[in-house]
Amino acid sequence: MSIFEIIRFAIRGLNSNKLRTTLTTMGIAIGVSSVIILLAFGNGSSKAVQAGIEKLGTNTITIQSNRGGFGGGRASASRSVSSKPLTVGDAVALSDPTTAPDIKQAAPVASANTTCTFGTNSSTPGTFNGTWPAWFEASNTSVSKGTYFTNDDVTEGRRVAVIGNTIVTDLFTGVNPIGQVMRCGGIPFTVIGITEKKGSNGFQDGDSLVVAPLTAVQRSLTGYNNLQSIVVQAKSAKVQDLAQTEINTIMDAQHKVKNVNNRDYRTLNQASLLATTSSSSSVLTVLLGMIAGISLLVGGIGITNIMLVTVVERTREIGIRKAIGAPKRAIMTQFLIEATILSLVGGLLGVVGGLIGSNFKIVGVQPIIIPSSVFLAFGVSVFIGLFFGSYPASRAASLRPIEALRYE
Amino acid sequence: MHPVIDVQGAVKQYGSGDAAIFALDGVDLRIDSGEYVAIMGPSGSGKSTLMNIMGALDNMTAGKYFLDGIEIDTLDENALAVVRGRKIGFIFQSFNLIARTTALANVELPLAYQGIKGKERRARAMAALKVVGLEDRVSHEPTELSGGQQQRVAVARALSTRPALLLADEPTGALDSKSTHDLLDLFDQINAAGRTVVVITHEDDVAARAKRIVRMRDGKIISDTVNKK
Numbered sequence: 001m002s003i004f005e006i007i008r009f010a011i012r013g014l015n016s017n018k019l020r021t022t023l024t025t026m027g028i029a030i031g032v033s034s035v036i037i038l039l040a041f042g043n044g045s046s047k048a049v050q051a052g053i054e055k056l057g058t059n060t061i062t063i064q065s066n067r068g069g070f071g072g073g074r075a076s077a078s079r080s081v082s083s084k085p086l087t088v089g090d091a092v093a094l095s096d097p098t099t100a101p102d103i104k105q106a107a108p109v110a111s112a113n114t115t116c117t118f119g120t121n122s123s124t125p126g127t128f129n130g131t132w133p134a135w136f137e138a139s140n141t142s143v144s145k146g147t148y149f150t151n152d153d154v155t156e157g158r159r160v161a162v163i164g165n166t167i168v169t170d171l172f173t174g175v176n177p178i179g180q181v182m183r184c185g186g187i188p189f190t191v192i193g194i195t196e197k198k199g200s201n202g203f204q205d206g207d208s209l210v211v212a213p214l215t216a217v218q219r220s221l222t223g224y225n226n227l228q229s230i231v232v233q234a235k236s237a238k239v240q241d242l243a244q245t246e247i248n249t250i251m252d253a254q255h256k257v258k259n260v261n262n263r264d265y266r267t268l269n270q271a272s273l274l275a276t277t278s279s280s281s282s283v284l285t286v287l288l289g290m291i292a293g294i295s296l297l298v299g300g301i302g303i304t305n306i307m308l309v310t311v312v313e314r315t316r317e318i319g320i321r322k323a324i325g326a327p328k329r330a331i332m333t334q335f336l337i338e339a340t341i342l343s344l345v346g347g348l349l350g351v352v353g354g355l356i357g358s359n360f361k362i363v364g365v366q367p368i369i370i371p372s373s374v375f376l377a378f379g380v381s382v383f384i385g386l387f388f389g390s391y392p393a394s395r396a397a398s399l400r401p402i403e404a405l406r407y408e
Numbered sequence: 409m410h411p412v413i414d415v416q417g418a419v420k421q422y423g424s425g426d427a428a429i430f431a432l433d434g435v436d437l438r439i440d441s442g443e444y445v446a447i448m449g450p451s452g453s454g455k456s457t458l459m460n461i462m463g464a465l466d467n468m469t470a471g472k473y474f475l476d477g478i479e480i481d482t483l484d485e486n487a488l489a490v491v492r493g494r495k496i497g498f499i500f501q502s503f504n505l506i507a508r509t510t511a512l513a514n515v516e517l518p519l520a521y522q523g524i525k526g527k528e529r530r531a532r533a534m535a536a537l538k539v540v541g542l543e544d545r546v547s548h549e550p551t552e553l554s555g556g557q558q559q560r561v562a563v564a565r566a567l568s569t570r571p572a573l574l575l576a577d578e579p580t581g582a583l584d585s586k587s588t589h590d591l592l593d594l595f596d597q598i599n600a601a602g603r604t605v606v607v608i609t610h611e612d613d614v615a616a617r618a619k620r621i622v623r624m625r626d627g628k629i630i631s632d633t634v635n636k637k
């Protein structure tokens with residue numbers, strides 16, 4: 001029997017079982033497209049997180065002290081030099097327009113770890129910053145209700161606070177927060193403003209935030225010698241490198257750094273922050289892998305089910321074919337060709353469906369297709385289709401005709 | 409000349425221990441070329457089991473089976489396929505047509521597996537369908553045919569390869585008396601052309617056409633007589 005004849009048999013077989021053919025093709029197509037779409041969705045949300053991080057603040061540079069445990073290996077080396085903590089004086093020096101023409105403004109930040117209460121409600125802010133008004137612009141944070149605190153508030157050490165939406169919902173349900181007095185670490189703070197919603201960047205809730213005048217926070221919560229960082233805003237993203245140089249010059253002078261390879265402070269700009277977050281976003285990578293695995297499993301089970309449902313009918317048919325003299329090879333070839341056509345057509349439909357489906361936003365996330373996922377989904381589904389299409393056939397072809405005819 | 413069929417001490421056992429059933433319990437049967445044999449016996453006596461073995465569709469628990477002098481048990485898959493395709497035309501008790509496939513395609517199938525192509529295959533299939541009187545139903549699928557018509561398609565399929573041995577398991581079970589009569593005439597004709605015919609039947613008038621009647625009971629042959637017409 002010629003191969004063309006067998007191919008014709010396979011096509012006739014597919015043609016004469018339209019329902020089964022449709023179901024199987026659809027099973028494979030749905031498996032493939034769901035894997036592609038789910039992975040594109042995962043990828044899209046991870047990209048959205050990165051974009052969210054970028055939105056947190058552009059052309060800002062954060063200075064952190066290299067004392068303490070932050071610097072890893074460098075921390076022990078820096079202990080041998082005289083290391084100074086970050087000071088308000090540093091921030092003042094950085095704000096000098098003559099020595100730092102490319103720096104727009106700088107703001108020292110003292111961070112407290114504390115819990116705020118209002119009545120019986122309590123909330124622990126992810127970020128509790130004591131700082132200067134300049135911080136708001138430098139960190140891309142704006143107040144949507146109420147007001148910012150002023151330089152005057154800082155000078156006077158007034159206990160006022162601007163809070164994020166998470167704090168609002170945690171503490172002030174049904175109450176207008178503006179003008180209310182909440183207690184943070186037992187210290188009363190009057191709420192004067194609410195920041196615009198930032199959303200989460202995937203790692204941190206941008207709205208779990210309390211910002212208060214530096215002096216008030218230092219006096220009542222952190223003490224004076226504990227600046228967490230200084231946030232510096234360059235005049236534009238273009239001059240960020242110049243600003244960086246100016247920061248180093250000023251800070252080296254301030255901290256009497258002799259060896260530039262052994263500074264007692266370090267700077268983080270947005271680019272490096274992005275690099276760190278994407279490398280530490282292994283969580284997302286693992287998540288993506290899990291999504292891929294589960295959707296492949298689901299798709300695979302679907303395909304397997306449909307393939308197995310038809311085994312009884314196919315086995316009987318194979319019994320008939322053998323009884324009238326079909327050689328095993330001809331049967332095997334026919335069923336393998338059938339499975340190949342089903343898998344390829346289903347797989348290709350699935351790829352097309354996946355590519356189309358990935359154009360639609362899902363809960364605000366624009367899916368972004370991972371090219372390798374297309375090949376993975378296609379490959380695995382086609383393999384499953386081939387296997388479950390031809391394995392029962394090969395088993396049935398090895399049975400005696402009577403056994404195959406009686407199969408149930 | 410050796411017999412077409414030579415079954416020696418055939419045993420077919422289903423299950424084991426206390427639950428063992430002997431569908432065949434030591435059957436010896438020789439059928440020579442050109443014979444017309446009817447196998448009769450009560451339901452469950454092992455007729456179909458014996459027929460499946462003779463058709464090389466099933467194996468035995470013990471015993472030997474020679475078809476045209478070839479011991480079937482020693483053949484490999486490919487050789488078995490050739491035997492089933494070329495030497496035997498098998499008509500099943502339950503038709504066993506391929507679903508959703510036209511009568512013509514069903515009849516062409518054994519020819520296709522023998523490598524007969526195109527026009528010749530179609531012509532031979534059409535001829536076989538004409539013999540069973542279904543030339544006007546060739547493009548109908550099994551579900552669009554009556555039981556009797558399906559049985560006739562099955563007969564046409566068995567005849568299409570012009571086998572030397574025709575094995576029929578209750579071929580008239582689903583037919584009315586007219587169709588039965590036509591089919592039996594057909595068998596007479598086939599036998600007259602020199603081919604061996606073995607028919608299982610419950611009906612005396614079917615058996616009456618045969619030249620030899622084998623009776624079975626409980627997996628054994630209890631009588632084997634020449635039919636005196």
Ligand SMILES: Nc1ncnc2c1ncn2[C@@H]1O[C@H](COP(=O)(O)OP(=O)(O)OP(=O)(O)O)[C@@H](O)[C@H]1O
Pocket residue numbers: 406422423429430431449450451452453454455456457458
């Ligand atoms: N696959 C099987 N498993 C177990 N027992 C079987 C099997 N096939 C047949 N048998 C048993 O073997 C015996 C003979 O069955 P067989 O089909 O040969 O009977 P039969 O003479 O053809 O009957 P009928 O006239 O009803 O067709 C019966 O008792 C039956 O129950």
Ligand SMILES: [Mg+2]
Pocket residue numbers: 455456457501577
């Ligand atoms: Mg029977």
